[in-house]
Amino acid sequence: MAKRTKLGVVTTGHGPRDEYIHYHQEILRSLGADVEVVIRHIYDGLALEDLLPHQVGKETPNLGSHVHVPGAVGNHMGDGWEHRFFALDFATGRVQAAIDSLERDDGVDMVLLACAAEFPEGSISAGTLLIHPRELMFSVVDNLARGSRRKVRIGVLVDAEHADHDYADWARRPFFERIELVMAPVVTTALAAAEELGRRHVEFAFFFGYGVGLAPYDPVDEIPRLQAAIGAPLLLPHRVTSLHLRNLIGPGLDDHAYLPQGWGLTS
Structure with missing residues (x-):
């Protein structure tokens, strides 16, 4: 065992x-x-x-x-x-x-x-x-862009005071020329920035705040509201990391738990 x-x-x-x-x-x-x-x-x-x-x-x-x-x-x-x-x-x-x-x-x-x-x-x-969740997040973008014959439209919620630094961080990534980056600085609220990404019609959105929405006094609907405003999947580091960890921790997934009961032919 x-x-x-x-x-x-x-x-x-x-x-x-x-x-x-x-x-x-x-x-x-x-x-x-x-x-x-x-x-x-x-x-x-x-x-x-x-x-x-x-x-x-x-x-x-x-x-x-x-x-x-x-x-x-x-x-x-x-x-x-x-x-x-x-x-x-x-x-x-x-x-x-x-x-x-x-x-x-x-x-x-x-x-x-x-x-x-x-x-x-x-x-x-x-x-x-x-x-390190940061590198996992960037690896997701790399995989999104790798096989596409067009530029994938990626939105990012960023701290307004770090927007230039964050852009430079994205720009030095090897996949940068294969994506169309749309940055939404959080000037007033994260929701307002999310609404801007929605207006810009991004395909996927990223928010690098670890554990956002999990704190004791975070509104329960905080993340759903951001996702609804963006109108596209919102990738968060605690989600990406947890799903990655599942592949590293035993026992392995019971694949047949996700198939119809009795699935599989026997001789």
């Missing part, structure tokens, strides 16, 4: 982030995977005062993080949370430390980064498998 796979998840801020445990564990188990999810948060053990020397603006290379801020209100994680930005080199070191802890202390079989951020090449690694 194959052993249960222990999946380590790294988040980019403070804990708890129980939605990541529930989502990844339940979607994988519902598809027949034998999996246990263990989670580490890169800033656990550090108070806000410890993090403030490393806080930066969006104009500086950074990693966005949900952290505990006493007295804060109005965040979709609940009161006492804020989304702040910390220097990328500092955050990257903490990400690597979390990966190391999951492998050394928790004995995980593979590690998932619960973010779709860009890290410097070679700056993080694992002794086991390291799953």
